[in-house]
Amino acid sequence: MTMDPQPEATGQPLSSDEIGLIHAWWRAANYLSVGQIYLLDNPLLREPLKMDHVKPRLLGHWGTTPGLNFLYVHLNRVIKARGLNALFIAGPGHGAPGVVANTWLEGTYSEVYPAIGPDEDGLRQLFRQFSFPGGIPSHASPDTPGSIHEGGELGYSLLHAFGAAFDNPDLIVACVVGDGEAETGPLATSWHSNKFLNPATDGAVLPILHLNGYKIASPTVLARISHTELDALFRGYGYLPIFVDGEEPDAMHRAIAAALDDAVDRIHAIQKAARDGGVTTRPLWPMIVLRSLKGWTGPKIVDGQKSEGFWRAHQVPFTMDKPEHLGLLEEWMRSYHPEELFDDGGRLRPEIAALAPRGDRRMSANPHANGGALMRPLRLPDFASYAVPVVHPGESDGEATQVMGTFLRDVVRENAQARNFRVFGPDETASNRLQTIFEATDRSWDAETIADDVHLDPSGRVMEVLSEHCCQGWLEGYLLTGRHGLFSCYEAFIHIVDSMVNQHAKWLKTAKEVPWRRPIASLNYLLTSHVWRQDHNGFSHQDPGFVDHVVNKKADIVRVYFPPDANTLLFVTDHCLRSWDRINVIVAGKQPSPQWLDMNAAIKHCTRGxxxxxxxxxxxxxxxxxxxxxxxxxxxxxxxxxxxxxxxxxxxxxxxxxxxxxxxxxxxxxxxxxxxxxxxxxxxxxxxxxxxxxxxxxxxxxxxxxxxxxxxxxxxxxxxxxxxxxxxxxxxxxxxxxxxxxxxxxxxxxxxxxxxxxxxxxxxxxxxxxxxxxxxxxxxxxxxxxxxxxxxxxx
CATH class of the missing domain: 3.40.50.920 (Rossmann fold)
Structure with missing residues (x-):
């Protein structure tokens, strides 16, 4: 594959007036972020700061936040200029101060939470609730408008981004990947998602690798390799990296604006070539590598030690255990000049507010981030028509998952036009006897093919990659943006995503408590090739413990089914595909085994459970x-x-x-x-x-x-x-x-x-x-x- 040279920036350079307004928004977002971490009262510093104005317990993460704020305002510029439909995913684990700040500045936060208005009293409530009992957490939880990715656990942001982009041809998902997060196994594997993205029918993901140099207390790997090595790494992954590097705000504003214009131009060119020109070769998708200071614009020195640009800025840069820290906090917050950003009533000045896109073009109001608002029920064939005849219990054998595969084949066909259903699994669709699906679709594949290949197509509905993490993350992103799916896996190895299903269960539990969150389709697992028929593969393949793990979750989220034969499996599959806001685990064997119940008996039995x-x-x-x-x-x-x-x-x-x-x-x-x-x-x-x-x-x-x-x-x-x-x-x-x-x-x-x-x-x-x-x-x-x-x- 021929590699492009380092791309040159395209688009018109920003004027000084544009830079001034963008910089003002960035200052406002940074001010709000610091306020959320530190303040209980006096949100606009109308009076000198006192200890009574400061939270008694300081929580949150500052280090990554100014970079997120910087990217957010520049994404807003390009969205507004080009009318883009864009989603924002903040991978850095505790970047909520910035994400929440921007949703408040856009007005969305006050729309969904009227008690937190777009004024001084609203700011006071916004600050008070952050990492405070009865308030919101320090990561972009379901409470956060525009979020489909919590970030409480690192590694899944890019997978969620690609899951959101599949079958959303007009959507661009801007995914900020923290350099600490980039060290995790799931994230490292997820760069390969571009081999499964079809530019003709899918949306696009714009990865933005944010290198601020440090984790909690040590350097990050990708920030400490040479530019040449970093560039070669991502070109090897199949991306065209656009580098933005610096500290001086004016120059950085110009550089990131040019980089985003360039990236969007390239995305649109790729999609046009695939959709209008019939180009089928896999493109080099653009990505951005942003190098900025950790804790950018924060205190440079705290207690005689370096803070800005160093790991000490990662969380709360300083506590209030010394009297001089109160003055340091006030000096820091006043450096953003809030009097220039907010009017006498505490509202963002209209010329700054005008930078935000309107309506659902705001990333915080994009309907894809509240996927239940877009979800449509699947068209499901009558499962009873696939019944296995049972004249006498146990008289004949059948392969339960093979029968299920025939049903799923027709689910794919029934929803082919809607393009809202996919089957995910780590190279096991055929092994798990679901191969009849391939009569209706192929495996999604946008990498190279050879003449001997079968069932590979960029438009395939079956997602196979030998990474349970990828399958889980893609499916979560797909569900969270309003679609449906099923994850088929060997029972013993579904444990690889134990932690991911934890996070999804917590998201569902919290989302049910957020009034404006709409229900999403359930996360459905088929666990087969199970413990009792892995005799040929041995002890390593014998573990039925995923059910124990899942049952720990909240009762209104979790369902576990053990259908004993094909007809009961058909009923359970239909039931699970019709459900929402659940984690459904189906355990069923793939080997020939006795069939016990005819369909009439199976329906009655499964209805009772x-x-x-x-x-x-x-x-x-x-x-x-x-x-x-x-x-x-x-x-x-x-x-x-x-x-x-x-x-x-x-x-x-x-x-x-x-x-x-x-x-x-x-x-x-x-x-x-x-x-x-x-x-x-x-x-x-x-x-x-x-x-x-x-x-x-x-x-x-x-x-x-x-x-x-x-x-x-x-x-x-x-x-x-x-x-x-x-x-x-x-x-x-x-x-x-x-x-x-x-x-x-x-x-x-x-x-x-x-x-x-x-x-x-x-x-x-x-x-x-x-x-x-x-x-x-x-x-x-x-x-x-x-x-x-x-x-x-x-x-």
């Missing part, structure tokens, strides 16, 4: 002797196999089979909206009979969900005990005591039986386990009695 399988139970005439409960496809199979053995060995035993699809039904309804009442739970599980519970994951979670139930002391859970290996499928469940023989043994342990009956049944179990070990050691596969087992016809 939990229920007795009467065809597998024999306790209608009275109370059961034992309840056999199961959640998950393999636990369901092993439970039913155990029940069939009990029918033969202990025919007088009354057994009730309870299957759980919606895991959260196990919690009391006082703790989760899907939870069963105590009376409903007792009706299913009894108040005093043993419950042998076969669970897909770690047993402790079931005990945690049910510990307040009447019969909790009689619930005995079998699940994954961290015993894994490269072995056979059935040996996996045997190693973890989840197999039919151990389940049967547990029944014998906890049900009163004649001694002779128990002894013979126990011996049968022991013999079968010995035979199992001998058989797999000799043949390398499970014995026929296991492989070929079927639920008895007519049972």
């Amino acid at each position: 939990i229920g007795i399988w009467d065809w597998a139970s024999n306790d209608r005439s009275g109370e059961p002797d034992v309840v056999m409960a199961c959640a998950g496809d393999v636990p369901t199979l092993e439970t039913l196999a155990a029940v069939s053995l009990l029918r033969v060995q202990l025919p007088e035993l009354k057994v009730r089979v309870v299957n759980v699809v919606d895991l959260m039904t196990l919690q009391p309804n006082s703790q989760h909206p899907h939870g069963l009442s105590d009376s409903a739970f007792d009706a299913l599980f009894t108040t005093d009979k043993p419950v042998i519970f076969a669970y897909h994951g770690y047993p402790a979670l079931i005990h945690r969900l049910t510990y307040k139930r009447t019969n909790h002391q009689n619930i005995h859970v079998h699940g994954f005990e961290e015993e894994g290996s490269t072995t056979t499928p059935f040996d996996m469940v045997v190693r973890n005591h989840l197999d039919r023989f151990h389940l049967m043994g547990k029944v014998i342990d906890h049900v009163e039986l004649p001694d002779s009956a128990a002894a013979y049944a126990k011996q049968t179990i022991d013999d079968q386990l010995v035979e199992h070990k001998r058989y797999i050691a000799a043949h390398g596969i499970d014995m026929p009695a296991v492989r070929d087992w079927r639920w008895p016809s007519g049972a």
Whole structure:
């Protein structure tokens, strides 16, 4: 690929008057940022500053903020001059003082929070609320107009930016990447997102790498490599870096204005070539590298030590523990000359306010930043039409995720014109048996191709890259700007995004408490290639613990589903794609397995979320002797196999089979909206009979969900005990005591039986386990009695 030379700035240079107004806005934004960190009162310094005016506890981050303010006002200039539709993402973790300041200056903040008006009293409230009990945090949270990226945890800003740009052809996402953030793994990988951006149908991302040199207390890597190396790095990533470097404000204003004009010209040229000229080669997208001082315009020296341009400016440059610091703060704030920026009523002077774009062209009011306002429901085909025929429970096998893939294929087709649905996954769509999707679309791909490639296209709806971080971040950005999606992943490796799902759950929880935030489509996970069928890949691929992690989140956010077969999976998939403001986790196997319920039965069962399988139970005439409960496809199979053995060995035993699809039904309804009442739970599980519970994951979670139930002391859970290996499928469940023989043994342990009956049944179990070990050691596969087992016809 031919590399362009270092680009020259284009566009008309700024006049002195323009620079003066832009500089005034920047001063105002910096003033407001310092005020938020330090002040409780006296917001415009109408009187000499006193300690009573200062917050008793100083929180926030100053170091990155002036750079964000500088970029924001210049982005406003180019938006207004060109009528751009632009979104602003602040990657630096605690840049909220600047983002909030600019949204107030634009007027949006007062529109959504009328109590914080565009005047002196509004400023007082704005300052007081920042990092203050009952107020707002120090990062751009859901409370912040214009934000889809909190930044409380570093690494995801560029992924959110690209997720927002996909299928938004008129949108430019300006993403400021902090140089500390640039050291994180997710951010380092996310530069490759440009290989998945289609200039013909997607919007554009303008990355702005902000190099201010330091993290909390040490230099940043990218700020300490040579210009030549930095330039080569980003050209190697496929970008055309435009460098802006300096300290003197007048020169920097001119330089960044020229750089932004150049970048936007190049973006528009790339898009025009793709949309009008049919150019299909991957472009070199522009990016900007801004070098500025950390804590720019702040105190240069504090207590005899360097502050501006050094790591000491990272957070609060100085505390108020010394009397002279009060004078230093007042001198700093007065250096912005607030009397020149605000009128007698505390309003931003109109000539400065006129720099802001109007209406929803303001980045703080862009509807894409409140994606629920743009969200439209998916067009979904009738899931029941994809039903797998089930004449007799367990008689035939099916591949649940393959059936789901056929349904998703038609979801893609139904929404092809709207272009508001994508499937994300780390190189596993086909591996997870969703390959039927490729009958409707290809993989998104804008890098090089060769003649042997299949299913690669810049317009593909399937996003595959071998980075769970990228898939998660792209999908979050896509959802937050009003679209829909599904993330398919191997169960063991979804843990890679544990922290990212934490942040998304916190965003959803907070956003539900912000009145003007509209609901967004749910974050839907399909976890397959799961623990019980990773026998061939070994222990490294065997971990069902993501569910435990997700269940820690707020109850009104989290849903977890264990559909036991294809028809229940179809129902659950349809349900999740119709939901909003949720994190839905679906766990389903991809291997051929018995199909239990016809579609009519599946709909009824999944609507309840939990229920007795009467065809597998024999306790209608009275109370059961034992309840056999199961959640998950393999636990369901092993439970039913155990029940069939009990029918033969202990025919007088009354057994009730309870299957759980919606895991959260196990919690009391006082703790989760899907939870069963105590009376409903007792009706299913009894108040005093043993419950042998076969669970897909770690047993402790079931005990945690049910510990307040009447019969909790009689619930005995079998699940994954961290015993894994490269072995056979059935040996996996045997190693973890989840197999039919151990389940049967547990029944014998906890049900009163004649001694002779128990002894013979126990011996049968022991013999079968010995035979199992001998058989797999000799043949390398499970014995026929296991492989070929079927639920008895007519049972």
